[in-house]
Amino acid sequence: MVNTNLLMSQLQKIFIILLLSFNYTIALSQIDTTQVKQHIETLSSDAMEGRLVGSKGEKKASEYITNYFKELSLIPLQDKKFEQPFSFNYQLNPHNPGENLKKIEGINVVGKINNGRKHTFVIGAHYDHLGYNEYNLSTDSKGKGMIHNGADDNASGVAAVLELANIYSNNDVVEPVNFIFACFSGEELGLMGSKSLAKIIKNEYPNVSFMINFDMIGRMDSTKTLNIGGVGTSPRLNDIVFKNKPSEFKLKIDSSGVGPSDHTSFYLQNIPVLFFFTGLHTDYHKPSDDADKINYVQTNSIIEYAQSIIDTLSINPVLKFNETKFKTKKSNATFKVTLGIFPDYTDYGDGLHIQEVLENRTAQKYGLQKGDIITKIDEFIITEIYSYMECLSKLEDNKTYKLTYIRNYTTQTIKIKF
Structure with missing residues (x-):
């Protein structure tokens, strides 16, 4: 009934x-x-x-x-x-x-x-x-x-x-x-x-x-x-x-x-x-x-x-709050070096995607390009913006490091000096 x-x-x-x-x-x-x-x-x-x-x-x-x-x-x-x-x-x-x-x-x-x-x-x-x-x-x-x-x-x-x-x-x-x-x-x-x-x-x-x-x-x-x-x-x-x-x-x-x-x-x-x-x-x-x-x-x-x-x-204004995976990753890091790129803040899971390369900066000097995906600097694995920032906070000026990146599905490694 x-x-x-x-x-x-x-x-x-x-x-x-x-x-x-x-x-x-x-x-x-x-x-x-x-x-x-x-x-x-x-x-x-x-x-x-x-x-x-x-x-x-x-x-x-x-x-x-x-x-x-x-x-x-x-x-x-x-x-x-x-x-x-x-x-x-x-x-x-x-x-x-x-x-x-x-x-x-x-x-x-x-x-x-x-x-x-x-x-x-x-x-x-x-x-x-x-x-x-x-x-x-x-x-x-x-x-x-x-x-x-x-x-x-x-x-x-x-x-x-x-x-x-x-x-x-x-x-x-x-x-x-x-x-x-x-x-x-x-x-x-x-x-x-x-x-x-x-x-x-x-x-x-x-x-x-x-x-x-x-x-x-x-x-x-x-x-x-x-x-x-x-x-x-x-x-x-x-x-x-x-x-x-x-x-x-x-x-x-x-x-x-x-x-x-x-x-x-x-x-x-x-x-x-x-x-x-x-x-x-x-x-x-x-x-x-x-x-x-x-x-x-x-x-x-x-x-x-x-x-x-x-x-x-x-x-229906009652929205349940969900924690996303970067909640605990607060960066208070200070940087002695900069690569000279605009990073893509989206987490693709395969590295830091370069959105733009700035003129006359380190990245351009060593041939990095828009669309490249940085996966490693020195011993630091780069998976997204937060690991990239953490990495930069630990690097020193006037030192040379190995940088690994992906371009057109091909992995390449170069040496860069900040």
Whole structure:
């Protein structure tokens, strides 16, 4: 015999899901493409002076983001202020750990939408960049004193956060989750802003069940490949990522919750994460990373895709957290040597894949190429980015080592001197 009460309950759940899905489909058409472009152009203009953490440029950028949050009528996270200060000590000379420390004060900008729900999603991106290359992080050997505007890195990611804040604050829908919109600073010097904020959010919002991070989403190339990390941090993420994928996109998936951006800080607080990234390019960390090189059409498509994932997850916002295999591999290593490559952070299991080779650096000098797979340096076996970093921390400058790599399925060994 049919239990009518149970049947009615199930029908009500189905109706709610269909209703939510309908409303979210309408919302997907609300991407303000003009506004996205304006955010990127403004944040990466010379007026922002490269948005270095602790600088006047960072303050200008934080005020721009704050004013936009106020325009959307978001609520400050705490202390009735959108701007959340933090401080840290930065090692000016990595060759002398513990010496030459500089105290830097930065600003995170955080707003929220309180829908009165139990669970909360965090939508984040870092807004800082390299300034005038004060800390020598430029990949341009002539970059000292030049403004590094960081249009892709990471005005593009911030634009995604601001546009999603715009959508969720103006779509006339009360979503099944609350939202925190977080723009971090200090990412370029070691995820400093997100480390501070992730701890605060975990303590004050224990029901945060998901975080999505955008870092460099503005330069999707002709292959239309989007890198998405963190899919292994909760059992449902992989399926939802693929079910919502735009047909024209190619996905490059990484299961790990640890990566070279701010989602790592939230993963280490046991929060499931996703990380959106369109890949490195020759303008990475150079003064030439400007707004006129952004692929605005695809950037808007990525924002729409991210929204569809957020909407799908929010229907059932209880996400089980999974540890991924790099959780305990925190690298506090300092390096006396550098190879001069852009590493691929994806774990393929067969070595460190070279994504780009920098001009006039060690790798180029010894003939290493994009696509080569480094498997061993000296006696150190290289399987992915973490073993590579651990290896570099143990090597000495002005010494010669054997390096083994794979090119076109053929293993080769060379001698290199750092």
